[in-house]
Every structure is written in structure tokens, then in C-alpha cells.
Amino acid sequence: MSVDLTTVKRVASLARLAVTEAEAEALVPELNGILDWVEQLGEVDVTGVEPMTAVIPNTLRLRDDVVTDGDVRDKVLANAPQAEHGFFAVPKVIE
Amino acid sequence: MRTELTDLTVAEIRDGFRAGDFSAREVAEAFNANVAAAKALNAFIVETPEHALAAADQADKDKAAGTLKPLSGVPIGMKDLFCTNGVQTTAASHMLEGFKPTYESTVSQKLWDAGAGMLGKLNLDQFAMGSSNETSYFGNVISPWRSKNGGNAPLAPGGSSGGSSAAIAARLCPAATGTDTGGSIRQPAAFTGISGIKPTYGRCSRWGIIAFASSLDQAGPMARTVQDCAIMLENMAGFDARDSTSLDLAVPQWEAGLSADLKGKKVGIPREYRVDGLDADVARVWDDGIAWLKDAGAEIVEVSLPHSKYALPAYYIIAPAEASSNLARYDGVRYGLRDLPDGANLQDMYAATRAAGFGPEVKRRIIIGTYVLSAGFYDAYYTQAQKVRTLIARDFATAFESCDVILAPTAPSAAFALGDKTADPLAMYLNDVFAVPASLAGLPAMSVPGGLSKDGLPLGLQIIGPAFDEQSVLNAGLAIEQRAGFTARAEKWW
Numbered sequence: 001m002s003v004d005l006t007t008v009k010r011v012a013s014l015a016r017l018a019v020t021e022a023e024a025e026a027l028v029p030e031l032n033g034i035l036d037w038v039e040q041l042g043e044v045d046v047t048g049v050e051p052m053t054a055v056i057p058n059t060l061r062l063r064d065d066v067v068t069d070g071d072v073r074d075k076v077l078a079n080a081p082q083a084e085h086g087f088f089a090v091p092k093v094i095e
Numbered sequence: 096m097r098t099e100l101t102d103l104t105v106a107e108i109r110d111g112f113r114a115g116d117f118s119a120r121e122v123a124e125a126f127n128a129n130v131a132a133a134k135a136l137n138a139f140i141v142e143t144p145e146h147a148l149a150a151a152d153q154a155d156k157d158k159a160a161g162t163l164k165p166l167s168g169v170p171i172g173m174k175d176l177f178c179t180n181g182v183q184t185t186a187a188s189h190m191l192e193g194f195k196p197t198y199e200s201t202v203s204q205k206l207w208d209a210g211a212g213m214l215g216k217l218n219l220d221q222f223a224m225g226s227s228n229e230t231s232y233f234g235n236v237i238s239p240w241r242s243k244n245g246g247n248a249p250l251a252p253g254g255s256s257g258g259s260s261a262a263i264a265a266r267l268c269p270a271a272t273g274t275d276t277g278g279s280i281r282q283p284a285a286f287t288g289i290s291g292i293k294p295t296y297g298r299c300s301r302w303g304i305i306a307f308a309s310s311l312d313q314a315g316p317m318a319r320t321v322q323d324c325a326i327m328l329e330n331m332a333g334f335d336a337r338d339s340t341s342l343d344l345a346v347p348q349w350e351a352g353l354s355a356d357l358k359g360k361k362v363g364i365p366r367e368y369r370v371d372g373l374d375a376d377v378a379r380v381w382d383d384g385i386a387w388l389k390d391a392g393a394e395i396v397e398v399s400l401p402h403s404k405y406a407l408p409a410y411y412i413i414a415p416a417e418a419s420s421n422l423a424r425y426d427g428v429r430y431g432l433r434d435l436p437d438g439a440n441l442q443d444m445y446a447a448t449r450a451a452g453f454g455p456e457v458k459r460r461i462i463i464g465t466y467v468l469s470a471g472f473y474d475a476y477y478t479q480a481q482k483v484r485t486l487i488a489r490d491f492a493t494a495f496e497s498c499d500v501i502l503a504p505t506a507p508s509a510a511f512a513l514g515d516k517t518a519d520p521l522a523m524y525l526n527d528v529f530a531v532p533a534s535l536a537g538l539p540a541m542s543v544p545g546g547l548s549k550d551g552l553p554l555g556l557q558i559i560g561p562a563f564d565e566q567s568v569l570n571a572g573l574a575i576e577q578r579a580g581f582t583a584r585a586e587k588w589w
Contacts, residue, residue, distance in 0.1 A: 079429070091439060
């Protein structure tokens, strides 16, 4: 499988990364180099092998259903690029 | 005239302070002065001398009051991947420049609770993605080491914990935190002639550590001795309900358990790591390590890790996949950079913010990760890589049926010059070929100095142990440390 310019632009768009034409062009050979190299995984016989889900066998814990946090609105907003009236502010979404 | 305070190890500082040989304030002032005088190394992004002094003054008070803590009097460096309350935390990115967390990471909090002070936030590869500390938005870290044969070309301190390794090697701090996703503690330790251990996945809480690849990320200490690594790790590890993969196990007393007597222990030598064209110096130091462990009483056995060659390609699917998901949070809304071009809508803002805030290597990995997770490719890449990962973990499990620890090189070469590998991402990735398998399997692994290359640069030996058995790893490390007699240090030029 190899990627072309259109694919790179599509993937960048999926990743919400603005790329210039020059950046996208430079990424094509780089990504193909890396993808060609990882292709070798295809030669491993994985018949009957389960994909790894946890390196250390672990069952997810449940905790008591109680409030353990909260009431820290100003802390949550402290690093916001733009906060107004106790909310995160973003450009207008609905026209 | 006593030894310079900044030449002391963590254990020596702790014990000397307790014995009254010096005050905690004297120690903090000495390290603060070294930090302030070492700008040329660019090891710190933020210096926090006042934090170190406040902890020292508290330690001096605690000593008078008889309420000493395990790390009272010891100042350390904090990799700038750990969130520190009120102190800028950037992951060496433009994206988080100016970000001041309103909370403290579990690991750093544990260290402060143990009495340690913070000298500053250490530089690293951006979002911990890199093997040479050349992807930091705040500039390269320069290794204090210089090659005997390379003129004075600046050398890589390794990565991603390159600020940590450089600072320790240059005596700017006696110990520091690191994080290891695919070798980011061990490889920089090897490059700078210090020690570092990545514990079993889950030993140290990931809470408050800026995420790269969550199934691999693990914090650990870096220091100049094995004993110091044990002391630090005891004060970093422990169960944390806020990390769903935290191990609910008591923290062993690793320092008290240290023993370099390896009688009855078996050390496995993985035959697949003896690759064609293995660097002659690396091979020589590996052979030295085998001889030292034999001398310590261990029996040497050959083991096989047949899927080793697939570890790196599997890693470069899994880690970017997880990174692309983790780094989706940087959207210019809740924290960090926002780039809002004139007339931009929300989607444009996301894309512009992420284009401006991430460096080229981070973008490359996000794009690879997004691609391998995209519709139609997920099974071919990601599922296949996770199956191979299962096989790699099985290889280790099988090997540990016939040995207690595994000995291997940490990296395929000594430190390279800055700029040597930046043009070719793959060449850079290959630097972690020996480090990545243990990461994929979640196993404890450490690097200790083994000797010098013909150019006079440090080479590391790696010890890998079974899950939960950091003690055996540390003990084999100690046996090597006692026999390697590694006293070389970088001559001061900065």
C-alpha cells in the first residue's frame, strides 16, 4: 500500500492538521518510506494469535458512584485561550 | 576540602545531610548554581531555584524537628512532561507554551511528598517523540560529552529524556524523572553514561503525565548509580486510583533489597540481538557485561526472542496510532495555543492551531497514526501490529522460563552528532531497536554504563526482567556497576 498526495491531504484533514502544498508533497515519500518498512509485519504468521489488549493482565476497577471532583470551574478555565462568562469560547458554530 | 556537593549521589546527599555534613540549603544552592551556569547545554526549559530552596529549607527544619522524609535534602530535575502545579509544563511544544497546570502529576507529587525539591523542568523531545532531543520547540539539548574523534561537534544526549540525561551527566542534578515509551529513559542514559530504569508498565502512575502512547508510556528515574535509581523509584511508584492501568501492588523496598550476588541466577543472552553488522564497541561492551555477570555468580544461557526484528515496525504503528488519538485533545479550545485566522470557522481553527502548535515529527506521527487507524487499513496495520505485539510478549515469557534476566545492549551505537539523523526519520527510529521490545511487552528494563567507545563516548548495557521483578533488574545492574568501574565523565566545557 502506498500513499499519494491526495491521500496525505485527506489524512491530514482527518487529523485536523492544516498542511501546505509543499508540506504535503514532502510527506508523501516520508510516509511511503515508513509504511514500506512496517509492511514487513505482514510476513509474520499470526494465525490464532489474539491482538494485545493489555501488557499486564488487568481488570478495570469499579469505584463507588460518588462525586470525587468538581466545583473547580475557574481552574478548568484557567488555561483556556478564550473563556467568557464561565465558558470556553469558540468561533461561531451555527450561522 | 570536601568533595563538591554536586558530585554527590542521591544516597550520599541523603545520608550526608542526615549526618550533618552539610545543610539541605547548601546542596540546593550548589545545584542551583550549576544549573544557572549551564545554559549552553539547554537542558532546562524552566528553572525553579526557588522551589529547590523552599524544599531545602523545609528539609532543614524537618531535620531539626526530627521529621525527616526519604528524600529530604535532595533536589532533582523534573522532565517537562510531568504536570507541575503553577509551573509551566510544555512537553517541549509550542502547543503548550505558557500552559500552567492547576494540578500536580501523581509521580511529581509523590517526590515532593518524599521531601525532594525541584531544580527545574527538563527539556525533551516534543511530546516525547524523538531519540536525540532534536524535536523540542525550545531547541536541542547538547550532550555534555564530546567525541575524541569528532572535533567539538555537538552530540545528542539521546531522547526523549535528553534534558534529564544531560543534566545528570553534567552534575546539574543528582537525579531526574524520565518517561519511557520506546526507550526514552534507557537510550539517553546510555548516551550520557548514567543509569535509568523503566519499571513494569503500571508501577508509576500516568496521571498528570502528558500522554504520548498510553499503552507504552511509563515513568522512571534516571541517576548516576543503581542505588539512586532504586531510591528514586521507591518514591515514584505506587498504586493510583486515577490511572486505570495502575498496578495495585505494594511498592517493594528495592534499595534495601539490592544485592550484587547473582549466585543461582541465570542471565539470558538473546541471540537475535547479535545482529549482522553490530557495532564492534557495542559488541565488546556486551561481552564485558556477560563476563561481569558470570563473575557475580550468574550462569549465562542463550535465549531466543524470535520476533525481535518485528518489534520496531510494530511500535511505529502502535505508538503513532495511540499518539494520534491522544493528541486529538489539542484543539485550541481548552488549553494551549489557539490560532484563529481571520474569518476562520471552528474546523479551520482546529487545523490552523494544530499546524502551528505541533513540530514536524509530531505531525508526521499523527498522520501515520491517523492513516493506520483509518477505515480500511485498521486491521492490516493496527490489528496486525497488536498481534505481533502479543508474539513479542510471548517470546519474553518463554525466555524467562529459562533465565531470570536478559542482558543486551541498550542502543546500537554511542551518541551521534546532532543533525546526523534528522534527514531520515527511519534512521532515527532504528536507534531504539534494542529498547522497544521490552516496552511493547511492558517489562522492567534498565540501562547502566558499560564502558566507552573508541571515541571515548559512553555505551550502555540493558537488563530486562520479567514483569514485576525490578529487583532482579536492579541487582544485575548493580553487579555490572561494581565491575565496570565506570568513572569517566564529560570534561566541562559549558
